[in-house]
Amino acid sequence: MNKVASLSTVIKTEFLKLRKCKVLWCMPLCAFLPDLLIFSMFALNKKFPTVIWETYFTDAIMMINMLMAIGLFSLLAGFIFSREYQENTINSMFTYPIGRMQFFISKLIVILILISITIMASFILLVLLGLTIKHEPLTLNILLYYTKAYIFMIIMHSALIPLIAFLGIYNKSIIPPIILAVCAITLNLIVMNTPFNTVFPWSIPTILSPHQNGRTYTNYTLGIIVLCSTFIVGTVLSIKSIKKDVH
Template sequence: MFRTLNVEILKLKRSPIIWFSMLGVAIAPVLNYVIFLSLKTNKPSAISMERYFEQCYVFFTVLISTMIFGLIAAYIFNREYQEGTLGNMLTIPTGRAELIINKMIILFGWIIFLVLFNFCLSIFLNYMGLFIQFDKEIIIKYLKIYLLTGVLHFILMPVTVFITLVFKSYIPSVGFSIFVTITSLILTNTKYGELFPWSLIYLLARYQEEFNYSRLYSITLMILTFITSLTACIVYFNRADVEG
């Protein structure tokens, strides 16, 4: 298992998509920084640390993260088909289920890294002209929110992975990520957002008001989505033609 993980890490170290993904998630804090620079000039009383983190988090979670993480998932699971190396990967030796699990571990680590990178970049940009006085409690609060958001994104990633395995292409996976991003954006402010797993990422991590439905129901929906889609990935990959 660790040998396969090492192979995956070595391949990623030589891949430019790591820098592309960092650039993608950096859009949220940079955009937020520009907005707050304008506020500092025109309406300084509107600036607060809580609002600074809240707005950056909304940009990241609602607009950007699902598409970036979906692209990463498609890349990790599709590159073996594109490069014709899947057969070689299975001769390490390793089982197909183990290969899926190893790639999911890489995906989880990558998501958490990008979430922390986004959070730390937000803090760094504050010292590039905003100089909002930071509060330790707010930093810890949003660090927890960001980490929970990363975990919730990972829980939904097997759906994108399954689409990638079936179509063996980036295009359907990226298209699906765009679709769920737009749908989530529409449903988040309605009660139906509590029934849509991708809207639940924001609602469970940040939303403080009472749900129309039980939170336990929403959490169960997320867990069932993870278990069902991950099982589908393993079953399909075990039966799929290696040469695809």
Template sequence: MGLLVEVLKSEMLKLKGTKIAYIVPFLTLATIFLVFFMYASNPKYSIDELGWDEYYMTIYMIFNMMTGISMYYIFAGYIFSREYQDNMDIVLFTSSIPKHKFLIGKFLIVLGFIIFSMVIVLLLPFLLGITISNEPFTIQLFCKQLKTVLLMTLMHFSLIPIGAYFSIRWKNMLSVVLLLVTILFLNLILINAPINTLFPWAVPFIFSPNEAGRTFTNYPLGIFTLIFTFILGSALCRYEFYRKN
């Protein structure tokens, strides 16, 4: 446990003073404020008119379709390729710290930033919303949003290992960016396709509140897809990390 804590401290120190550390809070805030200003400036999208659920749903839709996938993959790409890009990978295979602890530490850093962004997604819309609405925000409504945000956290984290594998395999962030562009393009095409739950990056959008208008969602298949993607990505990460180091 002590070695793992040291790895976490080391990863946090590497982030200190870097611009990449701000991408997660910046894009999270940008999404929330975009929706907030839309609801604040247009009576058609008033919280009093549509309700808190609709307000939060709009944030979830943008976040799961575009923002979340983008910022998490860019951040993970940086975390997992940093040593290779800075020609410091010698540290990875000369250190006395077991290699699996390096991997776990990096995954925990990414998970920490995902949780941090999700706390913002849960609380900030409420704090902004009460300034423009008199609609009551009940404890039942809070619990509903909390459940959604927890589910989103698990779903987005399950997709991280595949992006991490790309950054380790090709030793740079460009590979992750190219993967990300492909994912976003396919998301737009497959989101309403009959087999959409077979595409893991579409599942966070499908499983969260949205207005896509589907009459049927294959939840077991979507859950299987996420679990399989997480296991496959983790196995590929471990194999590639050990092979290179």
């Protein structure tokens, strides 16, 4: 019970530290910008007189996965995990009853919550915007299908976080995660239609989510294995870096 209480306390502390962070203003950008762009396309373009939900949702999902989510979540993870080093509070933190595993897990949970809020807020807004213009019937089956797709997106993007966290911890800076995000977005566009799309971790959320013009090369099993491996390797490297760097 003490461990659970201690972990919850650390998580609350992390959220308190984030209250005034300007980086959180990027979350609405990621959540709402793709929705507004897709909505505008259907609302203003005569080529789309009616909202076809499959196209509507799929276009938004692709934009989030290929561009917005990679940049935002890398920025968030890099900031949250590196700030203790940049502010020189990492050593003093462990003078309190906070274990290194709790330090890592609490930050990971905070980022998971932020990812969940961002992606689900985007989904809810997308639905509401679509209902304001001419649309085909939104059936329960369609709604459930894309709800599951967005939840799966949360899981996939969360699996990438530990590796980004490792870069922030190891380099004690937010810069490497940002560089990784830029490189990942660029490579994502390059490998999307190649056999490497389920080998490159940052392409997998797009490939395994609903997307337009089904890809020629899609190995779902390999994609899941790569994501799980990325999560495990990133977690191990992050924990080792925390133990090594804290004196």
